[in-house]
Amino acid sequence: MPFSANYHAHTWRCQHAEGDAVDYARVAAAGGCRVLGISDHVPMPDGRWAEFRMRMDQLDGYEAAVAAAQAAEPGLQVLLGMECELVPEFTGFYRDELLGRRGYDYLIGACHGTYLDGRWISSFERLGTPRALRAYADYAVRTLASGLFAFFAHPDIIGGSHADWNADTAACAADICAASAALRVPLEMNSYGFRKPFIDGAAGPRATYPWKPFWEVAAAHRVQVVLNSDAHRPQDVLAGYDELAAWRDELGLVEADLSALERGVRKSGSPEVRKSTA
Numbered sequence: 169m170p171f172s173a174n175y176h177a178h179t180w181r182c183q184h185a186e187g188d189a190v191d192y193a194r195v196a197a198a199g200g201c202r203v204l205g206i207s208d209h210v211p212m213p214d215g216r217w218a219e220f221r222m223r224m225d226q227l228d229g230y231e232a233a234v235a236a237a238q239a240a241e242p243g244l245q246v247l248l249g250m251e252c253e254l255v256p257e258f259t260g261f262y263r264d265e266l267l268g269r270r271g272y273d274y275l276i277g278a279c280h281g282t283y284l285d286g287r288w289i290s291s292f293e294r295l296g297t298p299r300a301l302r303a304y305a306d307y308a309v310r311t312l313a314s315g316l317f318a319f320f321a322h323p324d325i326i327g328g329s330h331a332d333w334n335a336d337t338a339a340c341a342a343d344i345c346a347a348s349a350a351l352r353v354p355l356e357m358n359s360y361g362f363r364k365p366f367i368d369g370a371a372g373p374r375a376t377y378p379w380k381p382f383w384e385v386a387a388a389h390r391v392q393v394v395l396n397s398d399a400h401r402p403q404d405v406l407a408g409y410d411e412l413a414a415w416r417d418e419l420g421l422v423e424a425d426l427s428a429l430e431r432g433v434r435k436s437g438s439p440e441v442r443k444s445t446a
């Protein structure tokens with residue numbers, strides 16, 4: 169079974185993905201998907217972290233590409249999103265420019281990097297110490313509490329820094345899951361990790377993420393979840409649903425209702441005029 173909704177897909181603009189919004193929309197529509205959110209890595213107003221994101225001067229073209237994808241696949245709801253790191257000096261850019269003036273449908277929060285001892289380290293590979301995990305958990309909680317994001321991406325990427333679950337990873341997961349539940353910001357089960365190199369754990373090779381023990385903690389906290397493919401190639405736009413859904417069902421996790429992000433559903437249910445696709 170494929171995704172009926174997937175809120176996480178990238179485009180060539182981030183420099184580590186292939187294809188444009190229309191290519192993802194075609195595959196999604198052909199696979200019977202109902203809602204596709206395009207959510208490329210947000211450009212930074214000061215040009216930081218430029219190697220894996222678009223430039224500010226590509227924003228207009230990105231939005232036009234998402235509108236063109238919607239025009240090409242009218243039977244699919246194509247949403248305009250961005251995947252964003254919380255940067256205090258740019259919350260105005262996210263809120264007033266992207267969600268405000270430019271009318272983005274939603275933003276995803278993500279902590280790809282963690283600030284520790286005066287520098288940014290990779291959250292995918294460098295969270296091997298209790299202090300680094302603590303810094304990541306604190307940053308994730310601030311991201312959840314910002315009020316900017318529809319959900320929080322791949323909270324369990326800590327699995328790339330740890331061969332096995334331990335008291336520190338459990339504490340990190342508990343902090344993130346408690347905040348998610350209290351703030352009612354869902355956590356994302358992200359199938360991209362199934363398509364990345366595996367790590368050797370005690371029970372054999374496993375994906376660095378999604379990491380099952382994290383989701384056991386999430387279930388205990390009654391966290392709501394969002395299942396996404398995080399596609400970086402059009403052919404992956406509906407990949408990995410069955411694996412995620414099996415864990416969801418086994419653990420009794422409940423999916424969040426994100427239908428309010430869809431055009432025509434927001435604003436107390438009153439129909440909204442769709443953005444021009446011209």
Ligand SMILES: [Zn+2]
Nearest residue numbers: 178182184209
């Ligand atoms: Zn990416």
Ligand SMILES: [Zn+2]
Nearest residue numbers: 251278321322
């Ligand atoms: Zn991400």
